[in-house]
């Protein structure tokens with residue numbers, strides 16, 4: 585079995601009620617990669633995340649995490665959603681302490697409350713929220729809540745951090761700040777991230793690798809029934825720390841190109857024309 589990649593999906597198909605949603609998903613992700621996944625609304629991005637999380641099973645194909653077939657959700661995959669990742673009746677600190685209280689700390693099953701609290705404060709510092717440790721989620725801004733949710737996930741050392749539209753409910757300025765924040769955190773902590781968004785600009789800005797999932801392509805089958813697959817998989821040229829790059833013509837060209845190739849129902853590129861230039865891109869058929 586392949587185990588050189590942290591995450592390896594092969595020939596994955598998933599449908600609901602007889603309708604194919606995801607078709608022939610092939611994806612290999614190495615440690616330290618920051619993959620952003622973009623695609624038209626309803627194409628199956630969250631479904632893909634649920635499969636990787638182990639919340640649902642593929643109809644066929646395999647998903648391996650660190651060489652092992654994935655089972656039900658466990659702390660090897662941390663997840664941050666758009667909202668509601670925090671328990672409203674607990675303080676920020678209590679929320680961050682929750683995972684280790686059940687799962688142990690740094691591999692130890694019997695950590696004391698004091699040790700867990702110290703570690704939780706360490707992660708709150710990493711996300712610049714130590715001053716809000718004793719506040720409740722509703723006392724925090726949306727951006728602060730998302731940073732707390734990230735700390736809550738990181739404290740259990742997930743092998744891969746899964747994020748589903750994590751900044752989707754934020755105002756544009758906060759969203760941009762959080763994009764830069766996440767890039768810095770990824771770099772300083774050596775995280776592996778799969779980041780789902782339906783914003784093309786966000787997908788092209790965050791991350792080291794861009795993946796587009798789309799149902800708009802020509803498979804030779806009935807074009808409306810075939811399901812979404814990966815139509816773009818390529819490195820992003822640089823890791824941006826400044827949002828100035830968003831004004832750059834090349835950045836705008838990238839957005840326009842992905843937009844037409846993955847989001848335009850009338851432009852149906854053939855399977856053989858997909859832009860799969862990442863070193864780990866592959867298609868099995």
Ligand SMILES: Nc1ncnc2c1ncn2[C@@H]1O[C@H](COP(=O)(O)OP(=O)(O)OP(=O)(O)O)[C@@H](O)[C@H]1O
Nearest residue numbers: 600601605623624625626627628629630631632782
């Ligand atoms: N449990 C389910 N039962 C039946 N159909 C489902 C289920 N979950 C998702 N679907 C359908 O599968 C398709 C993909 O849904 P999914 O939520 O994965 O899309 P998405 O790309 O995340 O969309 P969005 O951009 O709106 O978040 C949709 O047509 C949705 O209606």
Ligand SMILES: [Mg+2]
Nearest residue numbers: 629630631748
């Ligand atoms: Mg979704």
